[in-house]
Amino acid sequence: MKDITYAAPKTIADAAALLNDKGDRARILAGGTDIIVQVREGRRDIDALVDIKHITEVNELTCDPTKGLVIGAAVPCCLIYENKAIAKAYPGLIDAVSLIGGIQIQSRASLGGNLCNGSPAADGIPVLIAMEAVCDIAGSKGTRSVPVEQFCTAPGKTVLQRGEFLIRFRIQAPKKQSGAAYLRFIPRNEMDIAVVGAGVSIQFDAAKSKCTAARIALAAVAPTPLLVAEAGAALVGTSLDDASIAKAAALAQAAAKPISDMRGDADYRRHLVGVLVKRALAIAIERAKS
Amino acid sequence: MTKKLHIICSINGQSAEFLCEPRNSLLEALRDELKLTGAKEGCNNGNCGACNVLLDGRLVNSCLVMAAEVEGKSVTTIEGISSKNGLHPIQQCFLEGAALQCGICTPGFIVAAKALLDKNPHPTEHEARHFLAGNLCRCTGYDKIIRAVLEAAECGAKK
Numbered sequence: 001m002k003d004i005t006y007a008a009p010k011t012i013a014d015a016a017a018l019l020n021d022k023g024d025r026a027r028i029l030a031g032g033t034d035i036i037v038q039v040r041e042g043r044r045d046i047d048a049l050v051d052i053k054h055i056t057e058v059n060e061l062t063c064d065p066t067k068g069l070v071i072g073a074a075v076p077c078c079l080i081y082e083n084k085a086i087a088k089a090y091p092g093l094i095d096a097v098s099l100i101g102g103i104q105i106q107s108r109a110s111l112g113g114n115l116c117n118g119s120p121a122a123d124g125i126p127v128l129i130a131m132e133a134v135c136d137i138a139g140s141k142g143t144r145s146v147p148v149e150q151f152c153t154a155p156g157k158t159v160l161q162r163g164e165f166l167i168r169f170r171i172q173a174p175k176k177q178s179g180a181a182y183l184r185f186i187p188r189n190e191m192d193i194a195v196v197g198a199g200v201s202i203q204f205d206a207a208k209s210k211c212t213a214a215r216i217a218l219a220a221v222a223p224t225p226l227l228v229a230e231a232g233a234a235l236v237g238t239s240l241d242d243a244s245i246a247k248a249a250a251l252a253q254a255a256a257k258p259i260s261d262m263r264g265d266a267d268y269r270r271h272l273v274g275v276l277v278k279r280a281l282a283i284a285i286e287r288a289k290s
Numbered sequence: 291m292t293k294k295l296h297i298i299c300s301i302n303g304q305s306a307e308f309l310c311e312p313r314n315s316l317l318e319a320l321r322d323e324l325k326l327t328g329a330k331e332g333c334n335n336g337n338c339g340a341c342n343v344l345l346d347g348r349l350v351n352s353c354l355v356m357a358a359e360v361e362g363k364s365v366t367t368i369e370g371i372s373s374k375n376g377l378h379p380i381q382q383c384f385l386e387g388a389a390l391q392c393g394i395c396t397p398g399f400i401v402a403a404k405a406l407l408d409k410n411p412h413p414t415e416h417e418a419r420h421f422l423a424g425n426l427c428r429c430t431g432y433d434k435i436i437r438a439v440l441e442a443a444e445c446g447a448k449k
């Protein structure tokens with residue numbers, strides 16, 4: 001690896017000052033499962049790694065039945081899926097964090113890194129979007145909040161400005177009669193990059209007969225993780241019957257703008273969008289009803 | 291050249307200190323500074339598991355940990371798996387079951403299997419295969435390796 005410096009600030013202010021000082025010559029080190037490989041292979045040219053794991057706020061993980069879920073940006077996947085309260089209240093999130101890499105990766109990989117790396121194929125992101133997660137960002141000039149679906153702007157690019165970094169995700173308390181799910185397709189069972197991923201969430205009314213809200217988001221079919229608002233909207237007011245689900249899946253397919261690469265060509269990806277959206281909805285419905 | 295960092299941590303249950311450059315991985319520090327060459331460099335990008343160690347009890351790829359990050363932490367390498375009474379049952383079962391050929395993947399598999407059995411002493415075959423999916427072997431094939439791990443679980447149960 002090229003010569004770099006390593007710093008481990010203990011406060012948000014110190015980290016922001018460092019990032020502000022060095023601009024794009026510095027990158028944050030969370031779990032390191034993307035950044036260490038990129039720097040080693042010369043795919044990111046930087047001078048400094050800023051390890052944020054000594055900052056209290058980015059390690060927070062709290063699940064409160066009324067206030068909802070707070071996931072610090074650097075919390076590794078393993079702590080999320082080992083948390084019984086989260087596993088019970090947010091099974092859709094567990095779908096995602098338990099399929100990022102293998103056990104070794106999950107010991108380190110964070111959702112913050114998953115998002116800030118800016119990959120359109122990141123597995124953690126569609127379900128966060130489906131669940132309306134919000135990002136809290138801190139910087140040398142103060143803090144701001146951005147919905148997850150607005151965070152990535154292009155492959156490898158995000159809304160973060162000089163000196164800014166992600167502190168946490170906030171997710172609302174799960175409502176009754178709601179459910180979420182994430183599915184991805186890869187050619188083998190684990191350890192590969194998504195060909196397509198689909199994250200969905202749905203909400204039933206009290207009688208569990210009508211859908212009152214729905215969101216559908218996709219991975220690996222556009223330059224950024226993609227919220228397909230019209231696909232979710234098509235489900236609202238329906239009984240989530242097969243015909244409505246088929247319509248939503250078709251809208252998701254129409255919104256997908258996949259590329260062709262060695263993992264699959266564009267038509268194949270579009271086909272997979274339909275399959276995964278339908279299957280993920282079936283799981284989310286089941287969860288909402290149970 | 292950047293100034294070297296002085297890192298104090300615990301390695302295999304003993305306090306240890308070493309010097310590293312900020313750009314060094316934990317794998318490099320273990321092998322080149324501490325001469326603990328059990329952990330292997332296979333891919334150097336997180337895919338093969340040959341460099342596996344336990345960091346504060348968690349299974350990690352030491353090629354994807356910066357050496358500077360282990361300040362104050364505890365590291366267990368393959369060298370810390372056996373005891374003075376002899377090989378760990380996992381190691382014994384790998385030997386007896388011929389679960390290795392060239393041996394490059396073996397330290398990683400054994401450390402990973404230790405992490406598995408610490409967490410789940412009686413894994414099903416499916417659970418063992420799933421847990422070890424981040425460890426690659428290019429010569430033995432996985433059947434013998436999985437069998438050795440399940441055998442070790444059974445030995446543990448008998449003890």
Ligand SMILES: Cc1cc2nc3c(=O)[nH]c(=O)nc-3n(C[C@H](O)[C@H](O)[C@H](O)COP(=O)(O)OP(=O)(O)OC[C@H]3O[C@@H](n4cnc5c(N)ncnc54)[C@H](O)[C@@H]3O)c2cc1C
Pocket residue numbers: 027028029030031032033034035036037052073074099100101102105108109110111112113114115116117118121122123124160164165166167191192193194335336337
């Ligand atoms: C073998 C292997 C398998 C993998 N499998 C998968 C997979 O199945 N699915 C998947 O989605 N990904 C996978 N990945 C990619 C990677 O593990 C994930 O993207 C992971 O979530 C990254 O998190 P991290 O904490 O390791 O990030 P890091 O590598 O620490 O950081 C990633 C990027 O985000 C920036 N960053 C991190 N935190 C912040 C912050 N708080 N604020 C601002 N910027 C920040 C860093 O500077 C860096 O550019 C895999 C990687 C490997 C090596």
Ligand code: FES
Pocket residue numbers: 330331332333334335336337338339340341342351352353354
């Ligand atoms: S050398 Fe670390 S995972 Fe292959």
Ligand code: FES
Pocket residue numbers: 389390391392393394395396426427428429430
């Ligand atoms: S024994 Fe050679 S790689 Fe596994």
